[in-house]
Amino acid sequence: MRFTSLVVELIRARPLLVFWIVVLFQAAMWLLVPLLLYPAPPGDLATALAFGREYLVGTDLGPPLAFWLADIAYRAAGNHIFGVYLLSQLCFIVAFRVLFELARTIVGSQQAVLAVLLTVTVTAYGAPGLTFGPSVLALPLWSLLLLHGWRIVGQGRNAWFALSIEAGLLLLTTPAAAGLLLALTVFALATERGRNALGSVDPLFALLVIAVLALPYLIWLVRADALGAPPWPDIFELHLRLLRWSELLLALVFATAGLLLLVVLNSSFVNRKPEDAPVIVRPPVDPLAQTFVYAFALAPALGGSLVAALFGVDHVIGGAPIALSMSGLAVVLLSGDLIHLRRLRVLRVAWLAVVVAPALAVIATVIVQPWFANTEVATSIPASAIGAFFGENFERRTNRPLPAVAGDPLLAALVALGPSRPHLLLDASPERTPWITPAKFNELGGVVVWRASDTAGTPPEAIAKRFPGIVPEIPRTFGRLVNGRLPLLRIGWAIVRPKAL
DSSP, X not given: OOOOOHHHHHHHHOHHHHHXXXXXXXXXXXXXXXXXXXXXXXXXHHHHHHHHTXXXXXXXXXXXXXXXXXXXXXXXXXXXXXXXXHHHHHHHHHHHXXXXXXXXXXXXXXXXXXXXXXXXXOGGGSGGGGSOSHHHHHHHHHHHHHHHHHHHHTSOOOOHHHHHHHHHHHHTTOTTHHHHHHHHHHHHHHSHHHHHHHTSSHHHHHHHXXXXXHHHHHHHHXXXXXXXXXXXXXXXXXXXXXXXXXHHHHHHHHHTHHHHHHHHHTSTTTOOSOOOOOEEEOOOOOHHHHHHHHHHHHHHHHHHHHHHHHTTOSSOTTOHHHHTTTHHHHHHXXXXXXXXXXXXXXXXXXXXXXXXXXXXXXHHHHHTHHHHOSSOOGGGSOHHHHHHHHHHHHHHHHSSOOXXXXXXXHHHHHHTTSTTOOEEOOTTSGGGOTXXXXXXXXXXXXXXXXEOSSTTOOOOHHHHHHSTTOOOOOOEEEOOSOOTTSOOEEEEEEEEOOTTO
């Protein structure tokens, strides 16, 4: 009897089931890892929540939608960061489901599953995705734009209303939206079917919907005088910027290392022995669909990295998830109409190792690094205990909930996650937090925090100048999740009493 792997049979008979197993497995893994190992939010997530709590139309962090949704998710979970982690994984689930649907319309359901299996190995969808923000929220919106853009241009279907809503929301999510929409427009203008689709009146109504959605943020940009382009680099620095471009491209290639490994392991060059490998077949592919996939697999990556390098941004414009969202489907298209799955056991083990490896790396960083390095793991700081301590002490002494917090930006942002959700004042750059000024802070009262370097809790010189007359309290020490060779976290603090008291 001829033996066929159960995995292959599932891909052939129940591709959607395989999709859900894979995507939910990855989402569950990246939901459990931070809940078990991250006492503090990763990256700038605490600051993003402090900005989202104010519900401003725009800030220096960019368009507001991602920050609003993060605050809503945080509040819906009972002021627990679990809500934000869950929102982040929901964004990835929606994005993968939309990409599966797009791939299904181009290469069929069976090879669409292979495209998703390859895409989930991209490391940009792992630990970096835990820091919910514009790049994470933009991924499902960009995926929906690609799907409906293909339905309009490639299939001749009317999806203009959905596309207009998604485009408007994308403009409210990331500054890269204009470039992404421009790339989609250029592709449509460059193809005959795209020009035919643009020749109707539907695009005019779509533009109207987009303008209505984006108008509040556009007004804020005008009032903030933030519409001007950043200055071009000096001609003598251009070669350094191009070198930075190559570094960003290498970072994207490194993020797809797992995908490339699977391609190599399945190639005929590695598997020279003849074998009766199972085959995944696809229907004939529209040539325009191939052009569409290749264009949007390359344009966001090349364009986003080039713009970032030219203007001195340290990450790909739009984020790595968007830049690499079509990588799996592009590889599937390049593999031909017949995809042989050689050495299935090796492929299964390699795929699982590639998907799980980033989570193991996070575990090693949190648990092992403190024992071998003197650098602090920011996610090991006990955010809940810090927020509760300073909030309770202020309320006990003033009989009022803590209204605001200032001082060290990282520690202040963690205190701002406390039960009373105090306003965050970035006192070193108060223009970034226009919802509360230093004068308002002194009137309302609040807590000033810093990292204490001695047992007396003497404030740093810069903080002492910005808050003259503050009386330091006895520093409070906190233990990290794993202290290792690091000393206990000692936080100096002072209470600024409300003027009415």
